[in-house]
Amino acid sequence: MSNHHVIHLISIVGPTNVLVGEDTQSFATDYRGVFRGQALAVVRPASTAEVSAVVAYCSQNNIPVVPQGGNTSLLGGSVPDASGTAVLLSLTRLNRVRAVDSLNATMVVEAGVTLHAARTAAEAAGALFPLRIGSEGSCQIGGNLSTNAGGTAVLRYGNMRDLVLGLEVVLPNGEIWNGLRGLRKDNAGYDLKHLFIGTEGTLGIITAAVLKTYPIPRAKCVAMLGSASADLALEAFGLLRQRLGTDVTAFELISSDAMALVLEHLGRQTSPLPTTHPWYILVEVSSTSSQEVAEASFYSALSEVAEKGMIDDAAIASNEKQAADFWLIREEISDAQTRTRGSVRCDISVPLSSIPGFIRETSAKVTAVAPSTRMVIYGHVGDGNVHFNPLRPAEMTPEDYLAQHEDAIMKLVDDAAMELNGSISAEHGVGTAKRDELLHVRSEVELKLAWSVKRALDPANLMNPGKVLPLMPTN
Amino acid sequence: MSNHHVIHLISIVGPTNVLVGEDTQSFATDYRGVFRGQALAVVRPASTAEVSAVVAYCSQNNIPVVPQGGNTSLLGGSVPDASGTAVLLSLTRLNRVRAVDSLNATMVVEAGVTLHAARTAAEAAGALFPLRIGSEGSCQIGGNLSTNAGGTAVLRYGNMRDLVLGLEVVLPNGEIWNGLRGLRKDNAGYDLKHLFIGTEGTLGIITAAVLKTYPIPRAKCVAMLGSASADLALEAFGLLRQRLGTDVTAFELISSDAMALVLEHLGRQTSPLPTTHPWYILVEVSSTSSQEVAEASFYSALSEVAEKGMIDDAAIASNEKQAADFWLIREEISDAQTRTRGSVRCDISVPLSSIPGFIRETSAKVTAVAPSTRMVIYGHVGDGNVHFNPLRPAEMTPEDYLAQHEDAIMKLVDDAAMELNGSISAEHGVGTAKRDELLHVRSEVELKLAWSVKRALDPANLMNPGKVLPLMPTN
Known part of the structure; x- marks a missing residue:
């Protein structure tokens, strides 16, 4: 039975792009080794048409499909369950940058393009693709979209959802929806792309996207601040935002315990500040103005924040290397925890x-x-x-x-x-790890609504089944 | 039969808030008098609970519901058809600003709050709600959301969809979905608010929203430019955007025929520029920096644009009154056309x-x-x-x-x-006027997908029926 399926899948993507047995293990396990599943086969299509053919075949034969990008998910969204019944569809070979349009400030990329490659393609055209997350080198645009990735520049540029204008999607029956429009205003009917953003492949498989690009800021200022309390740090944020507007690109809070941990991990004696503080703030301001103008505004705002007692000390990066060094502290906290x-x-x-x-x-x-x-x-x-x-x-x-x-x-x-009317998953999504928690934090009305959308698009529940949506009493 | 319904509706909202007969006429006709329908009754609930009770009753009795905000739609989306079978549900009495949170930069407003009232409430809290459209005094937040309104500040702040964090919605069966979350990052499950934004009330009725606010810019610069061609004007836009980033708040192109028409309408002899040009550009830059700093950047960028021959002349507004005067020219074009x-x-x-x-x-x-x-x-x-x-x-x-x-x-x-892979409705939506055109400009795959969502949420097709979605051969 499964051999029959494998032969058919090979007829679509070729023998080297269907993996079975042991070769599927690294795909069926997440990168931290926390979620371990089994796949019937790993299939690696190279085009939207091939994705379509694979999904249509699976749909006709009632085979679950688990799409996978860079497999950097933290919550198990990108790996199959242990049943071994699902086809794991890797988007890695859909890795072309199809077009870059500087004047429209857009680019069209395929799902398997890594975030790093997308950022590099934008830079080559004199533009910025602003999404910034730690796994940049491995994670892929399709995964960034299907999890609505966040990261350290959301403050200025928004989440991944805010950075996309159009999508191309293979629907659960294998049909291709071409919604690759590069328009900033388009109210001609339902805006269907939002169905596929942040739904972790449970409604269809994103194969390409029109992404927004931005002017590359000419100026950048980075500082590490010390503050006596989180209340004061938040007040500092409010004031900086009043003074510098959306130029405030990142505002990262770090507790003293987090600082101590990462300094030990990095083998350093001190933070960029000479004394310890209950809280540290890594702030980055970027601007299309000249460095001189941006610095003057930044210093003036920082002075005001300091005069008002919201911060007790500040170290300002004097060059790009020092700025990178400040950022390293923030970025290494995650690894410091993993190692500890x-x-x-x-x-x-x-x-x-x-x-x-x-x-x-x-x-x-x-x-x-x-x-x-x-x-x-x-x-x-x-x-x-x-x-x-x-x-x-x-x-x-x-x-x-x-x-x-x-x-x-x-x-x-x-x-x-x-x-506090907050969220249990700000940017990591749901996957399988947080799925059943949704039963406690979302109303029945909301979960029923989500399921009604799921059933409408994927009535056989074959698209990344078991992810995001908790089983409900009425299921 | 209908009398029986009216009595029940009165039991929900009170006798003064159910209108029948001639009293419904002004509601059942759009403000331009182009789309004329008939309503079984106009019902004016004052709370989400009353909206819920009205919709539940209509659902149980198979009565279509047409939600209406300020009735400023241009395409017939806010009025019922001629059958006289629908309840027209006016949101006007849901007009409370429920909360303003300055530090979180959000406010919670009900659907019937006018855009003007929302902007005023934000200002009173020292913040900006940035949506800017001509019908500000009449249009309502619920309508702005359900049509994903655009306007003249989209360049900097995005469309209405980009300005909302959470919604409260009465679903087609009368259930209330409370999605009033004021979070900038939330990936705990499907982001369902997008189902109701821009779908013109065909999937449910928005009753309240959490809106984003922004720092009030301290500086503003407005200029009228003259350019020899649309190509050069676009080049000027590209360069200004490189130099000034998202501070470029509006960039409005005006053809010489449009300028001549509006000047005649306003009884003026000349534009702010002494000679005529094939194209005019109204540009506005706003910034959280000081007026002095903003002006210096603006003048420097304009000089560069002029030196490169992208524009031939520029008039810079020297005060708020002159800026308003430049904007009046742009804003009166629509009325000039209506009158002509x-x-x-x-x-x-x-x-x-x-x-x-x-x-x-x-x-x-x-x-x-x-x-x-x-x-x-x-x-x-x-x-x-x-x-x-x-x-x-x-x-x-x-x-x-x-x-x-x-x-x-x-x-x-x-x-x-x-x-050119564009849109036939950039910001005006679909309503009934553009509905059947979608058959020509959208793929069958896309229309089927939209209908599958519609059927999942509103299987009896009672929510603003006949709007947005064209009838298809498979219906």
């Missing part, structure tokens, strides 16, 4: 105005449950997204800490976010 | 890079069909949206011109836009 092991990773968002209270109260609750926990808290605070990742005390093993506390802490953090 | 009568109004968009060719070739085609037509062309060129509105020669009656040429010109313009 024993952290509970929560990716929540709340309204900005609720962030200080959330951090204060949730930290107290965690400490009450798990004393001596290190409060590794950081994130894209300018857009409300906090990575709230309690870390084991140094003297406790990762295994003991997680066994004793992980579930309780995660529930506690998620509950606190929901009480 | 005999114009074919097309609201198309194309990729920016295609605008000059589109204007050149389409103008030639129109002139070939209808000699001596005045080429009234204007619009938000910075976002690709051209109002291409050929106007009768002065010596021809409006009736003769439209009878002879309207259909042919409209088809010709729309065809030209579609050939």
